[in-house]
Amino acid sequence: MLFRAVAGLWPWGKGRIAHPARQSMMFLPIRPYVPPGALRTAVAYPRSTDAYDEAAVADALAEIGLERLLPMLDTIERWDQRLTDAEKQCLAFARVILQRPTWIVLNDALDVLDSESRRRIEAVFSRELANVGVINIGHAASEKGLYARTLHIVSDPLGPTIELNSRRQKTLQEQL
DSSP: OHHHHHHTOOOSSOOOOOOSOGGGEEEEOSSOOOOSEEHHHHHHTTSOGGGSOHHHHHHHHHHTTOGGGGGGTTOEEOHHHHSOHHHHHHHHHHHHHHHOOSEEEEESTTTTSOHHHHHHHHHHHHTTTTTSEEEEESSOOOTTOOOSEEEEEEOOTTOOEEEEEETTHHHHHHHO
């Protein structure tokens, strides 16, 4: 529900969620959408296929370990059925590499990945996408500290509370 609320897709409840301009954000759910048609369409989604040159698409697929799909970019298939859940999620991360948003909001999007795919994606966020803000609403913990800060919403009889864990926790607590 929190993911849907942040994305503006949850009309129930009260409160206000402030976030940057929508076009500067990408949302990756646990089950990524793969549009029908050619694989190139799925990689470019929601933009048109001519938004990215061949080299950029090839680099993005190689970064996340799907370079084997390059010869099939113009093949029309039911890619939502042909690709595994992990491959579809990697494809969604290839879109992130191509679109380079300012913020990415994940909903358990890392949880379906094997350790090698996850390592590749975390490496991309430490290099090319180092300036992208990542909000992960989920259970997956980063082995190498992808997140500088984590907030845990804790169920409490007196109401929800938030716990902050940070590599820089002491400094942050001093600032608060």
